[in-house]
Amino acid sequence: MNTIIDSLQQFLQYTGFANMTWQHLVMIAIGIAFITVAILKDWEPLLLVPIGFGMIIGNIPFTEGLQIGIYEQGSVMNILYQGVQKGWYPPLIFLGIGAMTDFSSLISQPRLLLIGAAAQIGIFGAYVVALHMGFTPAESGAIGIIGGADGPTAIFLSSKLAPHLMGAIAVSAYSYMALVPVIQRPIMLLLTTKKERLIRMKTPRPVSQREKIIFPIVGFILTALIVPSGMPLLGMLFFGNLLKESGVTKRLAETARGPLIDVVTILIGVTVGCSTQADVFLTGNSVKIFFLGLMSFVIATTCGVLFAKFMNLFCKEGNKINPLIGNAGVSAVPDAARVSQNVGREFDKNNHLLMHAMAPNVAGVIGSAVAAGILLSFLG
Amino acid sequence: MAEKDPHGAIITLVSVSVVFVALVILYFAYTFIGKLSSGEMKLKMPEKKKKAEAKGVPSGEEAAAIALALDQEMNGEVYAAISMALHQYLNDTVHDNESYVITIKRKR
Numbered sequence: 245m246n247t248i249i250d251s252l253q254q255f256l257q258y259t260g261f262a263n264m265t266w267q268h269l270v271m272i273a274i275g276i277a278f279i280t281v282a283i284l285k286d287w288e289p290l291l292l293v294p295i296g297f298g299m300i301i302g303n304i305p306f307t308e309g310l311q312i313g314i315y316e317q318g319s320v321m322n323i324l325y326q327g328v329q330k331g332w333y334p335p336l337i338f339l340g341i342g343a344m345t346d347f348s349s350l351i352s353q354p355r356l357l358l359i360g361a362a363a364q365i366g367i368f369g370a371y372v373v374a375l376h377m378g379f380t381p382a383e384s385g386a387i388g389i390i391g392g393a394d395g396p397t398a399i400f401l402s403s404k405l406a407p408h409l410m411g412a413i414a415v416s417a418y419s420y421m422a423l424v425p426v427i428q429r430p431i432m433l434l435l436t437t438k439k440e441r442l443i444r445m446k447t448p449r450p451v452s453q454r455e456k457i458i459f460p461i462v463g464f465i466l467t468a469l470i471v472p473s474g475m476p477l478l479g480m481l482f483f484g485n486l487l488k489e490s491g492v493t494k495r496l497a498e499t500a501r502g503p504l505i506d507v508v509t510i511l512i513g514v515t516v517g518c519s520t521q522a523d524v525f526l527t528g529n530s531v532k533i534f535f536l537g538l539m540s541f542v543i544a545t546t547c548g549v550l551f552a553k554f555m556n557l558f559c560k561e562g563n564k565i566n567p568l569i570g571n572a573g574v575s576a577v578p579d580a581a582r583v584s585q586n587v588g589r590e591f592d593k594n595n596h597l598l599m600h601a602m603a604p605n606v607a608g609v610i611g612s613a614v615a616a617g618i619l620l621s622f623l624g
Numbered sequence: 625m626a627e628k629d630p631h632g633a634i635i636t637l638v639s640v641s642v643v644f645v646a647l648v649i650l651y652f653a654y655t656f657i658g659k660l661s662s663g664e665m666k667l668k669m670p671e672k673k674k675k676a677e678a679k680g681v682p683s684g685e686e687a688a689a690i691a692l693a694l695d696q697e698m699n700g701e702v703y704a705a706i707s708m709a710l711h712q713y714l715n716d717t718v719h720d721n722e723s724y725v726i727t728i729k730r731k732r
Contacts, residue, residue, distance in 0.1 A: 351654055354650070357651045381635075615639065
């Protein structure tokens, strides 16, 4: 009889109930909140559902030594997490993004590239503030990249510069990407006049197939030569786009933008979610990172909108830029561009800004990868 | 680099500049490619032109001159005669030589 009781007691010690702390409960609640928001509000569901469920998986308490935790060497979750830790999931995601993105809008209006560059100031604004809040330069760089509004880039850079902060940085980046409509709209309205919001932009010229093929080759060579440290991201982004536009690799392009990116998104989402174990995640630093991430987004959006207004000073009448597309420079493809479209239509139902906003939006992807490369060169 | 820049100002300034430079270079590259592609800017290719001339392909100016000469030579009556002849031929009502062969006399 005693043996049975001892066995039961031993088993109970192994259960999650026995090891549960309030921190675990908080993290599980956050995970459920992510899933709820993704389903009810349709905010980044492809990312928030895997991350949310990953948070629940990662915060089921267990007794160490069974090789089941994400931080236990050799466990299944640990092996899957290697793709995040070593930074090989983000370039694969970029391959898929390249294969699914149409860069025509950018090719036909290359001047809008500059808005994508201006929005990257948010990264460096957060970097400076993070330094003053006591983070090391490498940690500050990893935190600042949240302002690039690009989850894979944030994971790639934080895996190199501050792996111990990666969970908080990734969750922060994806959370704010999901909240893009909420964060950006008030800033856009605050910084633009009614007259500016009504500006109708010139229809972009049609782009030939030859230009679309030249675009990724020239784009990669030029950007990689300037910032070789951004090569994994830039290379895969432009390679994916070449697969799409070459016209002779349709099967590869379909795999890259379909099954491949889906598999990697599932793995990256679940493992990043798992990495937010309460003992690692619920710290004062995480709160600071969330604050800095928000600040970075706000600065990036502000700089994008203001730079569009600045460019208008040099544009002739009829060739002006609607500053409502400035927010799209932060990347977050295509949600930020959708925000431009929706806010634009609030003031003129027939003014469709989506096509124009896609140019700074995809420029933001290139810009954030370049910025990540620069930070890696300086701080890595 | 980071050790010499505790406030991050230099890294920020340099990094923002590099991002802008990279994208400005892309801007110039794509503007140039776009202009080439849309025909706003044409590359001079004298050798190709010479080859085309050697093969008997008329240049733009020559084609325009030929078109003008033909236009001056032909008048409405000529067009009407050709149209009538074609109409009759296609309806199989003309057999001036033999079936399925049409003859149009030259205008004098």
